[in-house]
Amino acid sequence: xxxxxxxxxxxxxxxxxxxxxxxxxxxxxxxxxxxxxxxxxxxxxxxxxxxxxxxxxxxxxxxxxxxxxxxxxxxxxxxxxxxxxxxxxxxxxxxxxxxxxxxxxxxxxxxxxxxxxxxxxxxxxxxxxxxxxxxxxxxxxxxxxxxxxxxxxxxxxxxxxxxxxxxxxxxxxxxxxxxxxxxxxxxxxxxxxxxxxxxxxxxxxxxxxxxxxxxxxxxxxxxxxxxxxxxxxxxxxxxxxxxxxxxxxxxxxxxxxxxxxxxxxxxxxxxxxxxxxxxxxxxxxxxxxxxxxxxxxxxxxxxxxxxxxxxxxxxxxxxxxxxxxxxxxxxxxxxxxxxxxxxxxxxx
Amino acid sequence: xxxxxxxxxxxxxxxxxxxxxxxxxxxxxxxxxxxxxxxxxxxxxxxxxxxxxxxxxxxxxxxxxxxxxxxxxxxxxxxxxxxxxxxxxxxxxxxxxxxxxxxxxxxxxxxxxxxxxxxxxxxxxxxxxxxxxxxxxxxxxxxxxxxxxxxxxxxxxxxxxxxxxxxxxxxxxxxxxxxxxxxxxxxxxxxxxxxxxxxxxxxxxxxxxxxxxxxxxxxxxxxxxxxxxxxxxxxxxxxxxxxxxxxxxxxxxxxxxxxxxxxxxxxxxxxxxxxxxxxxxxxxxxxxxxxxxxxxxxxxxxxxxxxxxxxxxxxxxxxxxxxxxxxxxxxxxxxxxxxxxxxxxxxx
Numbered sequence: 001x002x003x004x005x006x007x008x009x010x011x012x013x014x015x016x017x018x019x020x021x022x023x024x025x026x027x028x029x030x031x032x033x034x035x036x037x038x039x040x041x042x043x044x045x046x047x048x049x050x051x052x053x054x055x056x057x058x059x060x061x062x063x064x065x066x067x068x069x070x071x072x073x074x075x076x077x078x079x080x081x082x083x084x085x086x087x088x089x090x091x092x093x094x095x096x097x098x099x100x101x102x103x104x105x106x107x108x109x110x111x112x113x114x115x116x117x118x119x120x121x122x123x124x125x126x127x128x129x130x131x132x133x134x135x136x137x138x139x140x141x142x143x144x145x146x147x148x149x150x151x152x153x154x155x156x157x158x159x160x161x162x163x164x165x166x167x168x169x170x171x172x173x174x175x176x177x178x179x180x181x182x183x184x185x186x187x188x189x190x191x192x193x194x195x196x197x198x199x200x201x202x203x204x205x206x207x208x209x210x211x212x213x214x215x216x217x218x219x220x221x222x223x224x225x226x227x228x229x230x231x232x233x234x235x236x237x238x239x240x241x242x243x244x245x246x247x248x249x250x251x252x253x254x255x256x257x258x259x260x261x262x263x264x265x266x267x268x269x270x271x272x273x274x275x276x277x278x279x280x281x282x283x284x285x286x287x288x289x290x291x292x293x294x295x296x297x298x299x300x301x302x303x304x305x306x307x308x309x310x311x312x313x314x315x316x317x318x319x320x321x322x323x324x325x326x327x328x329x330x331x332x333x334x335x336x337x338x339x340x341x342x343x344x345x346x347x348x
Numbered sequence: 349x350x351x352x353x354x355x356x357x358x359x360x361x362x363x364x365x366x367x368x369x370x371x372x373x374x375x376x377x378x379x380x381x382x383x384x385x386x387x388x389x390x391x392x393x394x395x396x397x398x399x400x401x402x403x404x405x406x407x408x409x410x411x412x413x414x415x416x417x418x419x420x421x422x423x424x425x426x427x428x429x430x431x432x433x434x435x436x437x438x439x440x441x442x443x444x445x446x447x448x449x450x451x452x453x454x455x456x457x458x459x460x461x462x463x464x465x466x467x468x469x470x471x472x473x474x475x476x477x478x479x480x481x482x483x484x485x486x487x488x489x490x491x492x493x494x495x496x497x498x499x500x501x502x503x504x505x506x507x508x509x510x511x512x513x514x515x516x517x518x519x520x521x522x523x524x525x526x527x528x529x530x531x532x533x534x535x536x537x538x539x540x541x542x543x544x545x546x547x548x549x550x551x552x553x554x555x556x557x558x559x560x561x562x563x564x565x566x567x568x569x570x571x572x573x574x575x576x577x578x579x580x581x582x583x584x585x586x587x588x589x590x591x592x593x594x595x596x597x598x599x600x601x602x603x604x605x606x607x608x609x610x611x612x613x614x615x616x617x618x619x620x621x622x623x624x625x626x627x628x629x630x631x632x633x634x635x636x637x638x639x640x641x642x643x644x645x646x647x648x649x650x651x652x653x654x655x656x657x658x659x660x661x662x663x664x665x666x667x668x669x670x671x672x673x674x675x676x677x678x679x680x681x682x683x684x685x686x687x688x689x690x691x692x693x694x695x696x
Contacts, residue, residue, distance in 0.1 A: 025508050146506050150680055154502050157660060157681030158494050158653035160373050218686045261687070288683065289656075290649035294642065301638040305506035308637075312505060332498055332680050333505030335636065338566045339609070 007036035008318055011077040011103070013094065014084035015042040015055055015064060017177045018108055018141075021307035022081045024056040029337045035314070039075030040064045043084075068094065072101035078318060081310050082107035086205040088119045095137060096129055104135040106313045108306060110206030112139025113149070114213045114326055117222070127324035136320040140313050140327055142305035143169065144206035147282050147296075148269050149213035150327050155284040155294045156218065162288035165214060167269045170299065172277040173252050174240040177303060184252040185231065186238075186275045187245045193231040203229045204255045204271050211257045214267045217328040224260040229253060238276035251275050312336045356666055359387035359425040359451070361442065362432035363395055363403055363412060365525045366456055366489075369655035370429045372404040377685045383662070387423030388412040391432075416442065420449035427665060429658050430455035434553040436467045443485060444477055452483040454661045456654060458554030460487025461497070462561045462674055465570070475672035484668040488661050488675055490653035491517065492554035496617050497561035498675050499642065500632045504566065507636035513562060514633045515617045518647065520625040521600050522588040525651060532600040533579065534586075534623045535593045541579040551577045552603045552619050559605045562615045565676040572608040577601060586624035599623050660684045 007030070012023040019042075026037045040052045043066050053060035065071050072080075080098045085091050088111040098105045115123040130137045139145065148167045156162050173181050185193045185202050196202045208227060215222050234251040237244065245251055252274020259267045280299030286292035316330045327333070355378070360371040367390075374385045388400045391414050401408035413419050420428075428446045433439050436459040446453045463471040478485045487493070496515045504510050521529050533541045533550050544550045556575060563570050582599040585592065593599050600622025607615045628647030634640035664678045675681070 142506050150505065151502070153682040154498070154680050156683040156686060157498065158490050158648060158656040159683040159686065160652055160656040160659065162683045162686035217680075217682045219684075220687070288686070290652045291646075292648065293645040295645055297641040297643055298639075300506060300640065304508055304638045308506040308508040311508065327680070328682070329679055331677055332502050332565075332675070334501040334565045334676070335504040335507040335510045336567075338504060338507065338510035338636070339568070 007034055008079060008314060009036050009038045009075065009077045010314070011039040011041065011071060011075055011080045012037065012052070013041045013068065013080045013082040013098070015040060015047055016083060017179070017303065018306055019081070019083035020056045021303065022083060022310050023052050024058050025307055025311050026081070027052070027056070027058045027060050029311070032337050034337060037062055038077055039071040041068045041071050042066065068097055072098060072103060077103050079104045079106065079314060082109070083310070086110040088112055088115055088122055092122050092126070095126060099126070099129045099133050099135055099137065102133050102135060104317050105137045106310050106317055107137070107139050108141045108310060109139055110141070110144055111209060113144040113206065114209045114216060115139070117212055118208070123324060131323045134322045136317045136322055137324045138313055138317050138327070138330070140309050142300060142302050142309050144210040144213065145309050145327055146305065146333065147300050148207070148271065149210040149217070150333060151282065151294065152214045152267070152284045153217040153328065154332070155286050155292045156288060159286060159288035159290065159292065162218065162286055164265060164287045165267045166285045168281070168283040169271045170277050170279065170281050171273040171302060172275070172280045173273050174238065174275040175301070178242040181240060181242055181275060184273050185250045186240070186252055187243050188250050190231055190233065190250060193250045197229055203253060204273065207255050207257050207269055207271055211259050211267060211269055213326060213328060215259050216326070220259070220261055220266055222259050225258065227257045229255050232272060232274040234276060240275050245275055252277070308335070309333070355382055355384035356427060356662060357384050357386045357423065357425045358662070359389065359419060359423055359428045360385065360400070361389045361416065361428045361430040361446070363388060363390040363392070364431060365527070365651065366654055367429070367431035368404045369651065370431060370658050371400050372406050373655055373659050374429070375400070375404070375406045375408050377659070380685050382685060385410055386425055387419040389416045389419050390414065416445055420446060420451060425451050427452045427454065427662060430457070431658070434458040436460055436463055436470055440470050440474070443474060447474070447477045447481050447483055447485065450481050450483060452665050453485045454658050454665055455485070455487050456489045456658060457487055458489065458492055459557060461492040461554065462557045462564060463487070465560055466556070471672060479671045482670045484665045484670055485672045486661055486665050486675070486678070488657050490648060490650050490657050492558040492561065493657050493675055494653065494681065495630050495648050496555070496558040496619065497565070498681060499630065500562050501565040501676065502680070503632040503634050503640045503642045504636060507634060507638065507640065510566065510634055510636035512613060512635045513615045516629070516631040517619045518625050518627065518629050519621040519650060520623070520628045521621050522586065522623040523649070526590040529588060529590055529623060532621050533598045534588070534600055535591050536598050538579055538581065538598060541598045545577055551601060552621065555603050555605050555617055555619055559607050559615055559617055561674060561676060563607050564674070568607070568609055568614055570607050573606065575605045577603050580620060580622040582624060588623050593623055600625070656683065657681070
């Protein structure tokens with residue numbers, strides 16, 4: 001556990017677009033004396049043995065290593081920021097390795113923010129192990145972790161009753177990183193979309209996790225759920241910095257999920273993420289007393305926000321009780337070390 | 349501390365408009381088996397010895413007593429919902445009496461959500477005593493406690509940096525209870541307003557507490573603050589269920605407060621509360637990365653929301669560590685027992 005008078009020692013695990021953004025932000029906030037980047041892990045041979053400075057473009061002599069065990073043992077971090085994969089089974093070993101080293105973890109793994117239903121056995125293992133080693137594990141990010149779950153719950157925070165919660169998020173994928181544009185099928189045909197949907201390689205990982213977080217936070221059991229994934233088709237040509245989508249090709253996804261209670265929809269999530277979405281927005285409508293209609297005008301820009309969500313959780317996780325936690329267990333999110341500017345746009 | 353298998357035992361302390369709403373809501377939610385109203389305290393002789401049922405219009409045999417010590421000893425509550433006064437010095441004795449009885453408190457006292465600067469000695473006493481007796485004390489409500497502080501902090505939750513936060517709340521006081529309409533000077537002349545302002549009897553108690561909560565939550569020290577209170581003058585006649593405001597008379601208040609950092613405004617709050625405000629709204633604008641423009645369209649209706657804030661904090665306070673806490677210490681707010689409808693409009 002970090003001493004209050006010494007900086008929190010951080011290892012960055014994974015230096016893809018989000019991981020690079022997190023490392024860069026930690027380096028910038030390190031000037032406060034509250035944080036320190038003490039190690040970096042990436043399995044990519046092209047990154048190993050380079051310095052973090054070379055990879056993220058900010059001064060840092062920390063050398064990237066592909067040997068996680070060695071980094072954890074030598075750097076003795078308080079906490080790992082973990083950004084390697086969306087899927088929990090793929091990262092379980094990485095997480096347990098951190099836990100056994102006595103290190104808390106904040107991970108962007110989209111299946112981690114509420115893993116108890118999709119991966120009950122892994123969730124139980126992580127929780128048991130984390131308690132044994134006295135560390136805290138948290139999955140978060142902008143979505144899941146904030147836009148479609150935390151904001152939805154906070155919107156009900158002064159309601160005396162709630163009948164239903166509807167969450168809408170429309171993202172202009174034109175401005176997002178290329179891997180994300182690929183994940184939503186931008187540029188492929190509707191036929192390809194339908195094929196890839198069957199194979200399970202499309203859609204937003206973590207939407208159902210947000211649904212479960214909201215139901216869990218409200219104390220509502222999930223008795224029935226539905227989910228659908230449809231293509232959003234481009235009406236006219238859309239150009240992004242990375243690709244061009246001709247008319248009638250796929251611009252992105254409409255991914256929805258609903259949880260039912262007593263035969264009616266209790267919580268519904270509607271995520272549209274496509275290139276050429278000109279009016280991005282986040283909205284939560286609570287049918288309750290009082291009714292709440294909360295809108296984030298212009299939406300929340302995802303890549304920067306995910307980096308923010310991970311880094312802002314650092315003090316919260318350091319102070320949390322041991323175990324596998326969710327964002328519903330932690331204090332209200334807020335910017336950590338807000339005055340440290342993050343001028344440079346993310347190169348993602 | 350409440351056992352998880354038995355209902356949380358609640359005493360309602362104060363049966364003014366907000367207290368009546370809280371008692372009624374607790375009675376309605378008691379059907380869940382998670383809550384129980386076990387006592388009620390009010391110093392008003394007109395209410396003492398009546399049942400809560402008679403006073404709030406919902407079935408309840410709980411007898412209201414003016415003897416707080418006796419109620420606390422006999423009812424053995426886990427928690428008191430305390431709604432008697434806006435000012436901390438006036439309620440310190442009531443709060444310490446609850447603490448010494450081993451009872452946690454959620455209070456609507458507007459000076460309690462962040463008392464460490466205005467009343468450092470009382471805050472220290474309450475904190476020390478609460479830790480000694482193993483209970484938790486929290487001040488909350490819709491404002492302070494949510495609209496101009498919690499929402500503002502949550503809006504920064506995915507920001508990598510924040511330069512400033514501006515919070516705007518416009519309330520149509522026409523729909524609010526008469527005591528509130530009086531507190532904002534509705535119907536008086538501008539001259540009377542200026543006189544009463546000098547005497548300190550006007551304005552929104554708790555605005556500066558919200559400002560301090562936001563600065564505290566962001567980790568920013570308050571080096572310089574400013575505050576102003578101006579009348580909003582009616583342009584044409586305004587009628588409310590309680591009173592009529594002729595043109596050129598006071599319709600309500602514009603109450604603002606700012607905190608500075610490095611010579612610039614870091615956090616600014618602007619509260620306009622007047623009869624005839626036709627476009628109520630709550631808005632938080634974060635100048636940060638990413639920028640956030642969060643709007644609650646139509647605003648948050650305050651009287652119901654304050655009752656909601658108090659009751660929704662119950663499980664959070666029951667599970668909190670002992671001491672004087674703020675809303676920034678607790679998990680994200682959300683509706684507690686959301687499925688229990690609150691059909692009847694509050695008669696305030």
